Amino acid sequence: MGILEVKNVGKRFGGLQALGDVNLSVAENSVHAIIGPNGAGKSTLLNCLVGKLIPDTGSVMFDGQSVLGRKPFKINQMGISRVFQTPEIFGELSVLENMLIPCFAKRDGAFHLSAFKNMLDDKEIIDRAQHMLEEMKMADKHSMNAASLSRGDKRRLEIGMCLSQEPRLLLLDEPTAGMARADTNNTIDLLKQISDERDITIAIIEHDMHVVFSLAERITVLAQGTPLVEDTPDNIKGHPKVREAYLGETQDAA
Amino acid sequence: MLKLNKRDTLLFVIVTAMVLLAPFLLNPFPQGSSMAQMFNAGYPDLMQRFVIFGILVIGFNILFGLTGYLSFGHAAFLGIGSYAAVWMFKLLSMNIIPALILSMIIAGIFSLAIGYVSLRRSGIYFSILTLAFAQMSYNLAYSVLGNPSSSYNLTNGETGLQLALDDPRILDGAAAANGALPVTKLFGLAMRDSYNLNVGGWLFTFNVGYYVAGILMLISFYVSIRIFRSPFGMMLRAVKSNQQRMNYTGLNTKPYTLAAFVISGMYAGLAGGLLSSMDPLAGAERMHWTASGEIVIMAILGGVGTLIGPIVGAGFNEYFKNILSKINDGVLHQWLSFLPDGLENFIVGILHYFVGKGWHLTLGLLFMLVIIFLPGGLVEGGQRLAKMFKSKKTDDESDSNNTPAE
Numbered sequence: 261m262g263i264l265e266v267k268n269v270g271k272r273f274g275g276l277q278a279l280g281d282v283n284l285s286v287a288e289n290s291v292h293a294i295i296g297p298n299g300a301g302k303s304t305l306l307n308c309l310v311g312k313l314i315p316d317t318g319s320v321m322f323d324g325q326s327v328l329g330r331k332p333f334k335i336n337q338m339g340i341s342r343v344f345q346t347p348e349i350f351g352e353l354s355v356l357e358n359m360l361i362p363c364f365a366k367r368d369g370a371f372h373l374s375a376f377k378n379m380l381d382d383k384e385i386i387d388r389a390q391h392m393l394e395e396m397k398m399a400d401k402h403s404m405n406a407a408s409l410s411r412g413d414k415r416r417l418e419i420g421m422c423l424s425q426e427p428r429l430l431l432l433d434e435p436t437a438g439m440a441r442a443d444t445n446n447t448i449d450l451l452k453q454i455s456d457e458r459d460i461t462i463a464i465i466e467h468d469m470h471v472v473f474s475l476a477e478r479i480t481v482l483a484q485g486t487p488l489v490e491d492t493p494d495n496i497k498g499h500p501k502v503r504e505a506y507l508g509e510t511q512d513a514a
Numbered sequence: 515m516l517k518l519n520k521r522d523t524l525l526f527v528i529v530t531a532m533v534l535l536a537p538f539l540l541n542p543f544p545q546g547s548s549m550a551q552m553f554n555a556g557y558p559d560l561m562q563r564f565v566i567f568g569i570l571v572i573g574f575n576i577l578f579g580l581t582g583y584l585s586f587g588h589a590a591f592l593g594i595g596s597y598a599a600v601w602m603f604k605l606l607s608m609n610i611i612p613a614l615i616l617s618m619i620i621a622g623i624f625s626l627a628i629g630y631v632s633l634r635r636s637g638i639y640f641s642i643l644t645l646a647f648a649q650m651s652y653n654l655a656y657s658v659l660g661n662p663s664s665s666y667n668l669t670n671g672e673t674g675l676q677l678a679l680d681d682p683r684i685l686d687g688a689a690a691a692n693g694a695l696p697v698t699k700l701f702g703l704a705m706r707d708s709y710n711l712n713v714g715g716w717l718f719t720f721n722v723g724y725y726v727a728g729i730l731m732l733i734s735f736y737v738s739i740r741i742f743r744s745p746f747g748m749m750l751r752a753v754k755s756n757q758q759r760m761n762y763t764g765l766n767t768k769p770y771t772l773a774a775f776v777i778s779g780m781y782a783g784l785a786g787g788l789l790s791s792m793d794p795l796a797g798a799e800r801m802h803w804t805a806s807g808e809i810v811i812m813a814i815l816g817g818v819g820t821l822i823g824p825i826v827g828a829g830f831n832e833y834f835k836n837i838l839s840k841i842n843d844g845v846l847h848q849w850l851s852f853l854p855d856g857l858e859n860f861i862v863g864i865l866h867y868f869v870g871k872g873w874h875l876t877l878g879l880l881f882m883l884v885i886i887f888l889p890g891g892l893v894e895g896g897q898r899l900a901k902m903f904k905s906k907k908t909d910d911e912s913d914s915n916n917t918p919a920e
């Protein structure tokens with residue numbers, strides 16, 4: 261039994277069957293990649309895992325509990341954090357504040373009326389946030405507006421924010437999309453380090469095969485809403501069906 | 515000091531000094547001079563309005579400034595607070611303390627209900643919902659619940675709710691025995707009492723009601739600073755910035771926005787209760803949608819999301835409303851008498867539309883100018899001036915100030 265068990269999940273948008281019949285099992289503490297051409301339904305699948313969408317059919321179990329029907333903030337509290345395809349951070353807030361928010365959420369829960377505490381007096385939380393910023397190598401940028409960060413830094417910040425919640429499952433949607441090679445390599449190193457040092461399961465959607473083959477222990481190939489194959493990176497590389505459906509196509513594009 | 519950081523302490527001290535010294539600051543011209551007639555603002559009722567509307571907009575800013583939810587119906591809570599206070603004067607006592615407490619409680623209950631429904635939507639739909647609720651409240655107050663011949667006459671309709679000699683006033687009914695209506699008071703101090711100080715040609719008025727409202731405004735201001743600097747305040751700013759990220763960070767945004775809505779509704783209730791404490795008469799026009807619009811205008815004029823902006827905006831609006839409506843054609847002729855007659859009449863003819871009853875027009879123009887040139891409100895104007903001044907003095911010193919605006 262994996263920590264995440266997706267069974268027979270289907271999702272239809274009007275006339276479009278975005279997800280057909282998806283079965284997926286992600287083993288605890290592994291790095292599992294989901295690849296597939298544009299429009300294959302990868303983001304839709306992720307949306308079904310975090311409560312942004314409710315699938316029409318099937319079940320999604322996390323650590324033996326169903327996530328379906330729960331609100332996104334409840335699912336997050338179960339231990340699932342998500343990094344978005346375009347970084348979702350608090351642009352108008354400082355980098356430190358961005359990091360403080362998940363730390364408060366982790367300790368104080370979904371709602372806490374602490375209207376008369378001075379935020380900066382909360383040493384425990386401040387230390388935790390600063391520690392996380394150091395780990396993300398962003399401590400020097402703590403007072404910057406998050407909106408003014410580079411794309412790579414925004415992504416790092418978002419990953420750091422998710423990690424500060426100590427999730428058991430981290431979902432990443434194309435974390436290196438639109439990044440320069442150097443930033444991509446930094447992100448690969450960061451994710452490697454995260455998965456080596458922590459008890460964490462990572463599910464990653466990625467188009468960049470370099471990233472996928474550097475990180476993943478297992479790969480699921482999704483095409484037109486249904487999984488084609490699931491296997492180890494080595495077997496996927498040589499798989500004829502995959503080459504046909506996917507790899508050939510992106511190698512041209514890359 | 516007071517658990518505020520250095521900058522906030524300084525700001526709070528300055529505002530405190532200005533509130534306490536307002537009778538001097540607002541009366542710069544000697545009594546009886548033509549300048550005094552025009553520009554002095556140290557009259558009890560005007561000074562009361564400065565601080566009471568200050569409270570109202572400080573509260574509004576906690577909702578709009580921090581969360582970005584633009585309520586277009588906040589005047590409803592002002593009106594509800596006013597009615598609640600007058601009822602307290604009628605039924606219980608002329609002491610303003612129970613009246614103010616009830617104003618805040620009733621406004622809090624209404625804002626909880628209205629906020630709960632309105633916050634199901636965001637953006638323009640939220641604004642429209644609050645507007646609709648406020649207009650419903652206005653109509654209820656104006657007609658449905660205000661029919662003098664019915665047994666549920668809560669608001670006394672068009673005439674407005676006022677004191678009567680035969681009100682029960684359980685705690686101090688005897689006060690009305692001498693045949694005159696009793697006055698609002700804080701224990702022994704009557705709100706309308708004033709102490710006049712004559713110095714040379716100047717007359718300074720220290721009014722009890724003003725100081726009571728002023729001190730309550732300072733407390734309100736202090737509370738708002740604490741909220742701004744708290745984790746709760748940061749969460750409210752996060753709501754404005756990215757609700758999606760909050761939801762996927764395990765945070766429930768709904769109770770945060772609702773708490774902000776109720777807090778700001780209670781501020782409005784307090785302001786309404788204070789208006790009735792200064793003059794125990796509550797009318798439905800206080801809840802009209804134009805009154806709600808004026809709150810939004812004051813907040814934007816001053817500077818949304820800043821600490822001091824609401825006070826500046828409320829003061830600016832009330833001050834200019836007062837001056838502009840006092841200027842009439844006679845005054846204009848007097849000012850322009852140095853011009854040749856034809857030109858003088860021509861200019862007065864044009865300006866006529868901008869003063870007196872036309873004050874809306876001028877204030878509207880000022881509002882437009884501020885929005886276009888100072889999108890951050892008058893506070894931004896002040897910050898720009900301060901920066902220009904600073905960089906002239908020390909242009910080698912780099913400006914690395916990154917804390918949120920005051």
Ligand SMILES: Nc1ncnc2c1ncn2[C@@H]1O[C@H](COP(=O)(O)OP(=O)(O)OP(=O)(O)O)[C@@H](O)[C@H]1O
Pocket residue numbers: 273276278296297298299300301302303304305
């Ligand atoms: N909310 C929606 N409403 C309607 N159609 C949608 C919605 N979200 C996704 N789709 C459609 O479902 C299909 C799968 O989309 P999805 O975003 O999951 O693809 P993807 O695999 O993530 O692609 P990409 O690699 O481009 O991110 C697409 O055809 C898309 O247009």
Ligand SMILES: [Mg+2]
Pocket residue numbers: 302303304345433
């Ligand atoms: Mg996608």
